[in-house]
C-alpha cells in the first residue's frame with residue numbers, strides 16, 4: 578500500500594508491438610527541457626484539449642521543480658533521451674474522491690499505434706491499485722474518440738457524457754466524457770496490472 582514500494586519497479590524497460598524498447602520512469606527535475614519539448618511536439622489541434630497551458634515554459638518548470646508524486650505521478654516513456662509518451666496518476670489525498678485516482682495519457686504521433694498508451698495506462702492502473710485506490714477515472718473531451726475507444730478496451734466503462742459542458746484552451750465548448758475502472762472487480766477483464 579505504499580507508493581515508495583510501487584516505485585521500486587522503475588526504471589522499467591518495455592517492448593512495444595514493433596519490438597522497439599522504451600524506458601518507463603517517473604518525472605524528474607532534470608526533465609524540464611525534454612518535457613517542455615515533448616509538449617511542443619504535440620499537434621496544435623490536440624494541445625487545445627490539454628487542461629494546462631503547456632506551451633508556457635513556466636508551467637512545465639513549475640511541474641518539474643515541485644514534484645509531488647503522491648499527488649501527481651507523471652510516468653514517462655523515454656526513448657534515446659526523448660519523451661515519447663506520458664501517463665499521469667492524479668490523487669486527491671482527501672475528500673469524497675480520496676479512493677479514486679485520475680489517469681491521463683498522451684503519446685506523440687510518431688510513437689502511436691504500437692501499444693504505448695495501453696502499456697502506460699496499465700502501468701498507472703497497477704500503481705493505483707498498489708497504493709490502495711479503488712477506482713481510476715479518466716476525463717475526455719467528446720472528440721477524443723481514439724482515447725475513449727482505447728480506455729474502453731482496457732475495461733473502463735462510460736459513466737457519463739454531458740453535452741457542451743467543458744471549454745478547451747480556445748474557449749470552444751465540447752462534450753465532457755467521464756470513464757472509470759473499478760480496480761477491485763474489473764482487473765481480470767481489463768488485464769490490467
Ligand SMILES: CC(C)(COP(=O)(O)OP(=O)(O)OC[C@H]1O[C@@H](n2cnc3c(N)ncnc32)[C@H](O)[C@@H]1OP(=O)(O)O)[C@@H](O)C(=O)NCCC(=O)NCCS
Nearest residue numbers: 681682683684689690691692693694695721723724726727
Ligand atoms: C489516444 C492515444 C493516447 C493512443 O495512443 P497509442 O499509443 O497510439 O495507443 P495504443 O497503440 O496503445 O493503442 C491501444 C488501443 O487503442 C486503440 N486506438 C489507439 N489509437 C486509435 C485510433 N486513432 N483510432 C482507433 N483506435 C485507436 C487501438 O484499438 C489499440 O488497440 P490494439 O492494440 O488492439 O490495436 C494517443 O492517440 C494520444 O495521445 N491522443 C491524444 C491525447 C488523448 O486523447 N489523451 C486522452 C485523454 S486522457
